[in-house]
Protein backbone atom coordinates (compact mmCIF):
# COMPACT_ATOMS: atom_id res chain seq x y z
CA UNK A 1 0.00 0.00 0.00
CA UNK A 2 1.43 3.43 -0.94
CA UNK A 3 2.65 5.60 1.88
CA UNK A 4 0.33 8.46 0.85
CA UNK A 5 -3.20 8.67 -0.55
CA UNK A 6 -2.35 11.83 -2.45
CA UNK A 7 0.85 13.43 -3.70
CA UNK A 8 0.68 17.06 -4.84
CA UNK A 9 3.60 18.33 -6.95
CA UNK A 10 3.88 22.11 -6.59
CA UNK A 11 2.83 24.31 -3.66
CA UNK A 12 1.28 27.33 -5.41
CA UNK A 13 -2.33 28.51 -4.94
CA UNK A 14 -3.43 25.39 -6.83
CA UNK A 15 -1.30 22.83 -5.04
CA UNK A 16 -1.38 24.04 -1.45
CA UNK A 17 -5.16 24.58 -1.52
CA UNK A 18 -5.69 21.07 -2.99
CA UNK A 19 -3.40 19.58 -0.33
CA UNK A 20 -5.26 21.28 2.53
CA UNK A 21 -8.71 20.29 1.19
CA UNK A 22 -7.60 16.67 0.65
CA UNK A 23 -6.18 16.49 4.18
CA UNK A 24 -9.45 17.91 5.53
CA UNK A 25 -11.24 15.10 3.66
CA UNK A 26 -9.15 12.60 5.63
CA UNK A 27 -6.51 11.72 3.03
CA UNK A 28 -2.83 11.22 3.87
CA UNK A 29 -1.24 13.96 1.78
CA UNK A 30 2.34 14.78 0.71
CA UNK A 31 3.28 18.00 -1.10
CA UNK A 32 6.61 18.45 -2.90
CA UNK A 33 7.78 22.04 -3.51
CA UNK A 34 11.18 23.11 -4.84
CA UNK A 35 10.99 26.71 -3.64
CA UNK A 36 8.90 28.34 -0.93
CA UNK A 37 5.21 27.45 -0.52
CA UNK A 38 2.86 29.95 -2.17
CA UNK A 39 4.06 29.53 -5.75
CA UNK A 40 4.26 32.37 -8.25
CA UNK A 41 1.24 34.12 -6.76
CA UNK A 42 2.70 34.70 -3.31
CA UNK A 43 6.36 34.93 -4.24
CA UNK A 44 6.54 36.45 -7.74
CA UNK A 45 3.06 37.47 -8.83
CA UNK A 46 -0.23 38.59 -7.30
CA UNK A 47 0.97 39.61 -3.84
CA UNK A 48 4.40 41.24 -4.36
CA UNK A 49 3.13 43.27 -7.35
CA UNK A 50 0.10 44.47 -5.41
CA UNK A 51 2.25 45.36 -2.41
CA UNK A 52 4.47 47.53 -4.62
CA UNK A 53 1.48 48.97 -6.50
CA UNK A 54 0.06 50.04 -3.15
CA UNK A 55 3.27 51.98 -2.48
CA UNK A 56 2.88 53.66 -5.88
CA UNK A 57 -0.72 54.52 -5.04
CA UNK A 58 0.20 55.96 -1.65
CA UNK A 59 2.91 58.04 -3.32
CA UNK A 60 0.42 59.45 -5.80
CA UNK A 61 -2.16 60.20 -3.12
CA UNK A 62 0.37 61.97 -0.91
CA UNK A 63 1.77 63.78 -3.92
CA UNK A 64 -1.70 65.15 -4.69
CA UNK A 65 -2.52 65.79 -1.00
CA UNK A 66 -3.05 69.49 -1.56
CA UNK A 67 -6.18 68.64 -3.62
CA UNK A 68 -7.62 67.25 -0.37
CA UNK A 69 -6.64 70.24 1.71
CA UNK A 70 -3.55 68.59 3.18
CA UNK A 71 -0.13 70.21 2.97
CA UNK A 72 2.93 68.03 2.48
CA UNK A 73 6.47 68.78 1.54
CA UNK A 74 9.24 66.98 -0.26
CA UNK A 75 7.36 63.75 -1.04
CA UNK A 76 9.87 61.14 -2.16
CA UNK A 77 10.00 57.45 -3.01
CA UNK A 78 12.36 55.29 -0.93
CA UNK A 79 12.54 52.34 -3.33
CA UNK A 80 14.58 50.19 -0.94
CA UNK A 81 11.83 50.61 1.66
CA UNK A 82 9.16 49.82 -0.96
CA UNK A 83 10.93 46.52 -1.68
CA UNK A 84 11.47 45.79 2.00
CA UNK A 85 7.77 46.28 2.71
CA UNK A 86 6.93 43.95 -0.19
CA UNK A 87 9.40 41.33 1.06
CA UNK A 88 7.90 41.50 4.56
CA UNK A 89 4.40 40.87 3.24
CA UNK A 90 5.58 37.96 1.07
CA UNK A 91 7.48 36.44 4.01
CA UNK A 92 4.45 36.66 6.28
CA UNK A 93 2.13 35.07 3.76
CA UNK A 94 4.47 32.27 2.67
CA UNK A 95 5.14 31.40 6.32
CA UNK A 96 1.38 31.50 6.85
CA UNK A 97 0.84 28.94 4.08
CA UNK A 98 3.60 26.71 5.49
CA UNK A 99 1.86 26.91 8.86
CA UNK A 100 -1.53 26.01 7.38
CA UNK A 101 -0.08 22.98 5.59
CA UNK A 102 1.48 21.82 8.83
CA UNK A 103 -1.67 22.48 10.86
CA UNK A 104 -3.67 20.37 8.41
CA UNK A 105 -1.22 17.48 8.67
CA UNK A 106 0.21 17.74 5.13
CA UNK A 107 3.72 16.27 4.79
CA UNK A 108 5.76 18.93 2.98
CA UNK A 109 8.87 17.69 1.17
CA UNK A 110 11.36 20.30 -0.07
CA UNK A 111 12.88 19.43 -3.42
CA UNK A 112 12.34 18.97 -7.12
CA UNK A 113 9.94 16.15 -8.02
CA UNK A 114 10.47 14.03 -11.12
CA UNK A 115 8.09 11.26 -12.12
CA UNK A 116 9.45 7.73 -12.35
CA UNK A 117 5.96 6.31 -12.97
CA UNK A 118 2.34 7.56 -12.87
CA UNK A 119 2.15 7.31 -9.08
CA UNK A 120 5.79 7.67 -8.06
CA UNK A 121 8.21 10.59 -7.98
CA UNK A 122 11.85 10.83 -7.11
CA UNK A 123 12.59 14.02 -5.18
CA UNK A 124 15.95 15.66 -5.84
CA UNK A 125 17.56 18.61 -4.15
CA UNK A 126 16.66 21.72 -6.17
CA UNK A 127 19.49 23.10 -8.30
CA UNK A 128 21.24 26.44 -7.86
CA UNK A 129 19.58 29.43 -9.51
CA UNK A 130 19.92 33.17 -9.91
CA UNK A 131 19.11 35.00 -6.71
CA UNK A 132 16.75 37.93 -6.78
CA UNK A 133 15.55 39.61 -3.63
CA UNK A 134 13.10 37.24 -2.05
CA UNK A 135 15.16 34.14 -2.69
CA UNK A 136 16.22 31.64 -5.32
CA UNK A 137 14.09 31.41 -8.43
CA UNK A 138 13.37 28.69 -10.94
CA UNK A 139 16.16 26.27 -10.31
CA UNK A 140 16.66 25.42 -13.99
CA UNK A 141 17.23 21.76 -13.30
CA UNK A 142 17.31 19.62 -10.20
CA UNK A 143 20.65 18.42 -8.90
CA UNK A 144 21.27 14.67 -9.07
CA UNK A 145 21.25 14.51 -5.27
CA UNK A 146 18.25 12.31 -4.40
CA UNK A 147 16.26 13.11 -1.27
CA UNK A 148 13.57 10.43 -1.30
CA UNK A 149 11.05 8.50 -3.37
CA UNK A 150 7.37 9.24 -2.81
CA UNK A 151 4.52 6.98 -3.88
CA UNK A 152 0.83 7.76 -3.65
CA UNK A 153 -2.48 6.36 -4.86
CA UNK A 154 -3.39 9.63 -6.61
CA UNK A 155 -1.22 12.47 -7.87
CA UNK A 156 -2.01 16.11 -8.63
CA UNK A 157 0.39 18.01 -10.91
CA UNK A 158 0.35 21.69 -9.89
CA UNK A 159 3.68 22.95 -11.22
CA UNK A 160 2.39 26.26 -12.59
CA UNK A 161 4.00 28.38 -15.27
CA UNK A 162 7.08 30.50 -15.98
CA UNK A 163 7.59 33.57 -18.19
CA UNK A 164 7.64 32.79 -21.90
CA UNK A 165 10.80 33.90 -23.70
CA UNK A 166 10.53 36.60 -26.38
CA UNK A 167 11.59 35.11 -29.73
CA UNK A 168 13.57 38.12 -31.01
CA UNK A 169 17.26 38.94 -31.20
CA UNK A 170 18.69 40.63 -28.12
CA UNK A 171 16.10 39.19 -25.74
CA UNK A 172 18.95 37.74 -23.66
CA UNK A 173 20.88 41.01 -23.28
CA UNK A 174 21.60 42.29 -19.76
CA UNK A 175 18.84 44.72 -18.82
CA UNK A 176 16.16 42.72 -20.66
CA UNK A 177 14.13 41.22 -17.86
CA UNK A 178 10.89 39.34 -17.23
CA UNK A 179 8.39 40.09 -14.50
CA UNK A 180 10.51 37.95 -12.13
CA UNK A 181 13.56 40.06 -12.96
CA UNK A 182 11.65 43.25 -12.17
CA UNK A 183 11.63 42.19 -8.50
CA UNK A 184 15.42 42.24 -8.64
CA UNK A 185 15.64 45.90 -9.67
CA UNK A 186 17.23 47.87 -6.86
CA UNK A 187 16.72 51.26 -8.50
CA UNK A 188 13.83 52.87 -10.29
CA UNK A 189 14.79 52.89 -13.99
CA UNK A 190 14.76 56.21 -15.82
CA UNK A 191 13.49 54.76 -19.09
CA UNK A 192 11.51 51.54 -19.30
CA UNK A 193 10.06 49.78 -22.32
CA UNK A 194 7.43 47.18 -21.49
CA UNK A 195 6.82 44.61 -24.21
CA UNK A 196 3.27 43.27 -23.96
CA UNK A 197 0.22 45.23 -22.87
CA UNK A 198 -1.65 42.45 -21.05
CA UNK A 199 -2.24 42.36 -17.30
CA UNK A 200 1.36 41.71 -16.18
CA UNK A 201 2.84 44.31 -18.55
CA UNK A 202 0.43 47.12 -17.76
CA UNK A 203 0.70 46.59 -13.99
CA UNK A 204 4.49 47.04 -14.13
CA UNK A 205 4.10 49.94 -16.58
CA UNK A 206 1.69 51.75 -14.25
CA UNK A 207 3.86 51.06 -11.21
CA UNK A 208 7.08 52.48 -12.59
CA UNK A 209 5.30 55.40 -14.30
CA UNK A 210 3.88 56.35 -10.90
CA UNK A 211 7.43 56.34 -9.50
CA UNK A 212 8.58 58.71 -12.24
CA UNK A 213 10.01 56.37 -14.89
CA UNK A 214 9.47 57.32 -18.55
CA UNK A 215 7.51 54.26 -19.69
CA UNK A 216 6.55 53.01 -23.15
CA UNK A 217 4.26 50.02 -23.59
CA UNK A 218 4.50 48.14 -26.89
CA UNK A 219 1.50 45.93 -27.70
CA UNK A 220 0.96 43.85 -30.83
CA UNK A 221 -2.85 44.11 -30.75
CA UNK A 222 -4.71 47.34 -31.46
CA UNK A 223 -5.32 48.11 -27.77
CA UNK A 224 -4.02 47.46 -24.27
CA UNK A 225 -5.42 44.51 -22.27
CA UNK A 226 -6.72 42.95 -25.50
CA UNK A 227 -8.50 40.11 -23.68
CA UNK A 228 -10.81 42.68 -22.06
CA UNK A 229 -13.87 44.32 -23.64
CA UNK A 230 -12.73 46.70 -26.40
CA UNK A 231 -14.05 49.78 -24.56
CA UNK A 232 -11.98 48.90 -21.48
CA UNK A 233 -8.73 48.57 -23.46
CA UNK A 234 -9.39 51.87 -25.21
CA UNK A 235 -10.14 53.60 -21.89
CA UNK A 236 -6.93 52.29 -20.30
CA UNK A 237 -4.96 53.50 -23.31
CA UNK A 238 -6.42 57.01 -22.91
CA UNK A 239 -5.78 56.99 -19.18
CA UNK A 240 -2.17 55.80 -19.56
CA UNK A 241 -1.53 58.43 -22.23
CA UNK A 242 -3.00 61.08 -19.92
CA UNK A 243 -0.53 59.98 -17.22
CA UNK A 244 2.40 60.40 -19.58
CA UNK A 245 2.87 56.72 -20.48
CA UNK A 246 3.61 56.22 -24.18
CA UNK A 247 1.28 53.58 -25.58
CA UNK A 248 2.35 51.96 -28.84
CA UNK A 249 -0.35 49.55 -30.03
CA UNK A 250 -0.47 47.55 -33.30
CA UNK A 251 3.31 47.39 -32.89
CA UNK A 252 5.71 44.46 -32.95
CA UNK A 253 9.19 44.35 -31.46
CA UNK A 254 11.62 43.10 -34.12
CA UNK A 255 14.79 43.11 -32.04
CA UNK A 256 16.67 44.58 -29.10
CA UNK A 257 20.25 45.84 -29.25
CA UNK A 258 22.79 47.64 -27.11
CA UNK A 259 22.89 51.40 -27.51
CA UNK A 260 25.47 53.37 -25.53
CA UNK A 261 24.89 52.56 -21.87
CA UNK A 262 21.37 51.37 -22.54
CA UNK A 263 19.22 49.35 -24.88
CA UNK A 264 17.39 50.10 -28.11
CA UNK A 265 14.11 48.37 -28.93
CA UNK A 266 13.24 48.25 -32.62
CA UNK A 267 9.53 48.39 -33.25
CA UNK A 268 7.62 47.70 -36.44
CA UNK A 269 3.94 48.44 -37.13
CA UNK A 270 1.80 51.48 -37.79
CA UNK A 271 4.53 53.69 -36.34
CA UNK A 272 7.95 51.99 -36.88
CA UNK A 273 10.64 53.39 -34.60
CA UNK A 274 13.49 52.71 -32.19
CA UNK A 275 12.87 53.15 -28.46
CA UNK A 276 15.75 53.83 -26.09
CA UNK A 277 15.57 52.31 -22.63
CA UNK A 278 17.59 51.43 -19.55
CA UNK A 279 15.45 48.39 -18.82
CA UNK A 280 13.24 46.34 -21.13
CA UNK A 281 10.58 44.31 -19.35
CA UNK A 282 9.18 41.40 -21.35
CA UNK A 283 5.66 40.52 -20.28
CA UNK A 284 4.45 38.57 -23.29
CA UNK A 285 2.99 35.48 -21.73
CA UNK A 286 3.71 32.34 -19.80
CA UNK A 287 4.56 28.77 -20.60
CA UNK A 288 3.82 25.65 -18.54
CA UNK A 289 6.42 24.74 -15.93
CA UNK A 290 7.07 21.12 -16.81
CA UNK A 291 10.87 21.28 -17.03
CA UNK A 292 12.59 18.15 -15.71
CA UNK A 293 9.25 16.86 -14.41
CA UNK A 294 9.43 13.53 -16.24
CA UNK A 295 5.89 13.68 -17.66
CA UNK A 296 6.79 10.90 -20.10
CA UNK A 297 7.48 8.52 -17.23
CA UNK A 298 4.03 9.34 -15.88
CA UNK A 299 2.52 8.81 -19.34
CA UNK A 300 0.92 12.28 -19.20
CA UNK A 301 0.56 14.04 -22.56
CA UNK A 302 0.60 17.76 -23.33
CA UNK A 303 -1.03 19.91 -26.00
CA UNK A 304 0.84 21.76 -28.76
CA UNK A 305 1.78 24.57 -26.34
CA UNK A 306 2.95 22.15 -23.64
CA UNK A 307 -0.04 22.54 -21.28
CA UNK A 308 -1.62 19.44 -19.73
CA UNK A 309 -5.18 18.88 -20.99
CA UNK A 310 -7.72 17.98 -18.29
CA UNK A 311 -11.47 17.35 -18.14
CA UNK A 312 -13.93 19.15 -15.86
CA UNK A 313 -12.84 16.91 -12.95
CA UNK A 314 -9.20 17.83 -13.57
CA UNK A 315 -8.36 14.31 -14.79
CA UNK A 316 -5.50 13.91 -17.24
CA UNK A 317 -5.67 10.99 -19.67
CA UNK A 318 -3.86 8.83 -17.09
CA UNK A 319 -5.88 7.17 -14.35
CA UNK A 320 -5.20 8.60 -10.86
CA UNK A 321 -3.18 11.53 -12.29
CA UNK A 322 -4.76 14.99 -12.11
CA UNK A 323 -3.52 18.45 -13.09
CA UNK A 324 -4.58 21.89 -11.85
CA UNK A 325 -3.62 25.54 -12.16
CA UNK A 326 -1.49 27.32 -14.76
CA UNK A 327 0.00 24.06 -16.03
CA UNK A 328 -3.44 23.17 -17.46
CA UNK A 329 -3.54 26.46 -19.43
CA UNK A 330 -7.26 26.99 -18.67
CA UNK A 331 -7.06 30.49 -17.21
CA UNK A 332 -3.76 31.62 -15.72
CA UNK A 333 -5.22 33.05 -12.51
CA UNK A 334 -4.59 32.18 -8.88
CA UNK A 335 -8.26 31.84 -7.94
CA UNK A 336 -8.85 29.47 -10.88
CA UNK A 337 -5.89 27.35 -9.75
CA UNK A 338 -7.35 27.23 -6.21
CA UNK A 339 -10.84 26.29 -7.40
CA UNK A 340 -9.40 23.59 -9.62
CA UNK A 341 -7.44 22.39 -6.57
CA UNK A 342 -10.54 22.20 -4.38
CA UNK A 343 -12.43 20.35 -7.12
CA UNK A 344 -9.61 17.84 -7.79
CA UNK A 345 -9.18 17.13 -4.06
CA UNK A 346 -12.92 16.56 -3.67
CA UNK A 347 -13.07 14.30 -6.74
CA UNK A 348 -10.16 12.26 -5.36
CA UNK A 349 -11.92 12.06 -1.98
CA UNK A 350 -14.93 10.54 -3.74
CA UNK A 351 -17.23 13.55 -4.15
CA UNK A 352 -19.29 14.01 -7.30
CA UNK A 353 -18.16 17.52 -8.29
CA UNK A 354 -16.84 19.26 -11.39
CA UNK A 355 -15.59 22.74 -12.26
CA UNK A 356 -17.50 25.32 -14.29
CA UNK A 357 -15.49 28.11 -15.90
CA UNK A 358 -18.27 30.37 -17.18
CA UNK A 359 -18.12 33.00 -14.42
CA UNK A 360 -14.41 33.61 -13.78
CA UNK A 361 -13.66 37.13 -12.59
CA UNK A 362 -10.28 38.66 -13.45
CA UNK A 363 -8.67 41.87 -12.21
CA UNK A 364 -5.79 44.03 -13.39
CA UNK A 365 -4.39 46.37 -10.77
CA UNK A 366 -3.57 49.39 -12.85
CA UNK A 367 -4.74 52.88 -12.00
CA UNK A 368 -7.57 52.95 -12.97
CA UNK A 369 -8.19 49.37 -11.93
CA UNK A 370 -9.79 46.88 -14.35
CA UNK A 371 -12.01 43.90 -13.62
CA UNK A 372 -14.32 41.75 -15.67
CA UNK A 373 -16.40 38.59 -15.66
CA UNK A 374 -18.32 36.77 -18.37
CA UNK A 375 -18.56 37.70 -22.03
CA UNK A 376 -17.24 40.84 -23.69
CA UNK A 377 -19.69 42.63 -25.97
CA UNK A 378 -17.87 41.28 -29.06
CA UNK A 379 -17.81 37.71 -27.69
CA UNK A 380 -21.50 37.86 -26.76
CA UNK A 381 -22.45 39.05 -30.24
CA UNK A 382 -20.13 36.49 -31.86
CA UNK A 383 -21.83 33.76 -29.81
CA UNK A 384 -25.16 34.81 -31.36
CA UNK A 385 -26.63 36.68 -28.38
CA UNK A 386 -28.95 39.59 -29.09
CA UNK A 387 -27.62 42.00 -26.45
CA UNK A 388 -28.29 45.26 -24.66
CA UNK A 389 -25.39 47.13 -23.12
CA UNK A 390 -25.59 49.42 -20.12
CA UNK A 391 -22.87 51.81 -19.00
CA UNK A 392 -22.57 54.07 -16.00
CA UNK A 393 -19.67 56.46 -15.23
CA UNK A 394 -17.96 56.61 -11.82
CA UNK A 395 -18.04 60.41 -12.17
CA UNK A 396 -21.81 60.33 -11.50
CA UNK A 397 -21.37 58.58 -8.12
CA UNK A 398 -21.28 60.66 -4.93
CA UNK A 399 -18.76 58.24 -3.42
CA UNK A 400 -16.34 58.63 -6.33
CA UNK A 401 -16.62 62.41 -6.08
CA UNK A 402 -15.96 62.44 -2.35
CA UNK A 403 -12.97 60.10 -2.67
CA UNK A 404 -11.63 62.11 -5.60
CA UNK A 405 -11.40 59.10 -7.92
CA UNK A 406 -13.91 59.56 -10.73
CA UNK A 407 -12.23 58.02 -13.76
CA UNK A 408 -13.87 55.07 -15.53
CA UNK A 409 -17.17 53.26 -15.91
CA UNK A 410 -19.00 49.97 -15.47
CA UNK A 411 -20.49 48.25 -18.50
CA UNK A 412 -22.99 45.41 -18.39
CA UNK A 413 -23.73 43.11 -21.33
CA UNK A 414 -27.18 41.51 -20.99
CA UNK A 415 -29.54 39.48 -23.15
CA UNK A 416 -31.90 41.77 -25.07
CA UNK A 417 -35.00 39.70 -24.34
CA UNK A 418 -34.70 38.43 -20.77
CA UNK A 419 -32.04 40.90 -19.56
CA UNK A 420 -29.91 38.08 -18.12
CA UNK A 421 -26.43 39.34 -17.25
CA UNK A 422 -23.84 37.91 -19.66
CA UNK A 423 -20.82 40.03 -18.82
CA UNK A 424 -19.67 42.85 -16.53
CA UNK A 425 -16.66 45.04 -17.33
CA UNK A 426 -15.27 47.70 -15.03
CA UNK A 427 -12.52 50.27 -15.24
CA UNK A 428 -12.30 52.52 -12.22
CA UNK A 429 -11.88 52.62 -8.43
CA UNK A 430 -12.34 49.32 -6.53
CA UNK A 431 -13.07 47.46 -9.78
CA UNK A 432 -11.45 44.31 -8.38
CA UNK A 433 -13.84 44.26 -5.42
CA UNK A 434 -16.92 45.38 -7.34
CA UNK A 435 -16.60 42.55 -9.86
CA UNK A 436 -17.77 40.01 -7.27
CA UNK A 437 -21.34 41.29 -7.71
CA UNK A 438 -21.01 40.61 -11.44
CA UNK A 439 -19.66 37.10 -10.82
CA UNK A 440 -22.54 36.37 -8.47
CA UNK A 441 -25.05 37.82 -10.96
CA UNK A 442 -23.80 35.50 -13.71
CA UNK A 443 -23.60 32.48 -11.38
CA UNK A 444 -27.18 33.05 -10.18
CA UNK A 445 -28.39 33.94 -13.70
CA UNK A 446 -29.53 37.32 -12.40
CA UNK A 447 -31.14 39.92 -14.65
CA UNK A 448 -30.77 43.69 -14.98
CA UNK A 449 -34.11 44.02 -13.16
CA UNK A 450 -32.78 42.02 -10.18
CA UNK A 451 -29.60 44.11 -10.01
CA UNK A 452 -31.69 47.27 -10.18
CA UNK A 453 -34.05 46.03 -7.45
CA UNK A 454 -31.23 45.12 -5.06
CA UNK A 455 -30.84 47.94 -2.54
CA UNK A 456 -27.23 49.15 -2.57
CA UNK A 457 -25.78 51.19 0.30
CA UNK A 458 -25.17 54.89 -0.32
CA UNK A 459 -22.71 56.48 -0.91
CA UNK A 460 -20.64 53.54 -2.20
CA UNK A 461 -18.76 52.53 -5.32
CA UNK A 462 -21.03 49.47 -5.29
CA UNK A 463 -24.00 51.58 -6.39
CA UNK A 464 -22.52 51.61 -9.87
CA UNK A 465 -23.85 48.11 -10.68
CA UNK A 466 -27.40 49.15 -9.74
CA UNK A 467 -27.14 52.46 -11.60
CA UNK A 468 -25.83 50.71 -14.74
CA UNK A 469 -28.67 48.18 -14.55
CA UNK A 470 -31.21 51.04 -14.29
CA UNK A 471 -29.58 52.64 -17.32
CA UNK A 472 -29.82 49.36 -19.24
CA UNK A 473 -33.54 49.23 -18.43
CA UNK A 474 -33.96 52.75 -19.84
CA UNK A 475 -34.67 54.14 -16.36
CA UNK A 476 -31.48 55.95 -15.35
CA UNK A 477 -31.75 58.17 -12.27
CA UNK A 478 -28.37 59.81 -11.87
CA UNK A 479 -27.46 60.40 -15.52
CA UNK A 480 -29.58 61.96 -18.22
CA UNK A 481 -31.23 59.46 -20.57
CA UNK A 482 -30.00 59.52 -24.16
CA UNK A 483 -31.92 61.90 -26.46
CA UNK A 484 -33.79 60.40 -29.41
CA UNK A 485 -35.36 63.55 -30.89
CA UNK A 486 -34.88 67.10 -29.88
CA UNK A 487 -36.62 67.46 -26.53
CA UNK A 488 -37.60 63.76 -26.28
CA UNK A 489 -35.97 61.15 -24.10
CA UNK A 490 -35.40 57.54 -25.10
Ligand SMILES: Cc1cc2nc3c(=O)[nH]c(=O)nc-3n(C[C@H](O)[C@H](O)[C@H](O)COP(=O)(O)OP(=O)(O)OC[C@H]3O[C@@H](n4cnc5c(N)ncnc54)[C@H](O)[C@@H]3O)c2cc1C
Nearest residue numbers: 010012014034039040041045046113160325326332333334
Ligand atom coordinates in the same frame (compact mmCIF):
# COMPACT_ATOMS: atom_id res chain seq x y z
C1 LIG B 1 3.56 39.38 -12.10
C2 LIG B 1 2.36 38.50 -11.92
C3 LIG B 1 1.22 39.01 -11.33
C4 LIG B 1 0.11 38.20 -11.16
N1 LIG B 1 -1.00 38.73 -10.56
C5 LIG B 1 -2.10 37.97 -10.42
C6 LIG B 1 -3.27 38.49 -9.81
O1 LIG B 1 -3.31 39.65 -9.41
N2 LIG B 1 -4.34 37.69 -9.66
C7 LIG B 1 -4.34 36.38 -10.12
O2 LIG B 1 -5.35 35.69 -9.98
N3 LIG B 1 -3.24 35.85 -10.70
C8 LIG B 1 -2.13 36.61 -10.86
N4 LIG B 1 -1.01 36.07 -11.44
C9 LIG B 1 -1.06 34.66 -11.88
C10 LIG B 1 -0.89 33.70 -10.70
O3 LIG B 1 0.31 33.99 -10.04
C11 LIG B 1 -0.90 32.26 -11.21
O4 LIG B 1 -2.08 32.04 -11.96
C12 LIG B 1 -0.87 31.27 -10.06
O5 LIG B 1 0.27 31.45 -9.26
C13 LIG B 1 -0.89 29.84 -10.59
O6 LIG B 1 -0.89 28.96 -9.51
P1 LIG B 1 -0.39 27.45 -9.67
O7 LIG B 1 -0.61 26.81 -8.35
O8 LIG B 1 -0.98 26.83 -10.87
O9 LIG B 1 1.17 27.55 -10.00
P2 LIG B 1 2.43 28.42 -9.37
O10 LIG B 1 1.90 29.48 -8.55
O11 LIG B 1 3.24 28.68 -10.54
O12 LIG B 1 3.07 27.34 -8.43
C14 LIG B 1 3.71 26.21 -8.93
C15 LIG B 1 4.72 25.74 -7.90
O13 LIG B 1 5.23 24.49 -8.32
C16 LIG B 1 6.61 24.44 -7.99
N5 LIG B 1 7.23 23.43 -8.88
C17 LIG B 1 7.31 23.45 -10.21
N6 LIG B 1 7.90 22.34 -10.68
C18 LIG B 1 8.20 21.60 -9.60
C19 LIG B 1 8.81 20.33 -9.42
N7 LIG B 1 9.22 19.58 -10.46
N8 LIG B 1 8.97 19.87 -8.16
C20 LIG B 1 8.56 20.60 -7.09
N9 LIG B 1 7.96 21.79 -7.20
C21 LIG B 1 7.78 22.28 -8.44
C22 LIG B 1 7.10 25.85 -8.24
O14 LIG B 1 8.29 26.13 -7.53
C23 LIG B 1 5.92 26.68 -7.76
O15 LIG B 1 6.06 27.06 -6.41
C24 LIG B 1 0.13 36.85 -11.61
C25 LIG B 1 1.29 36.33 -12.20
C26 LIG B 1 2.39 37.13 -12.36
C27 LIG B 1 3.62 36.54 -12.99
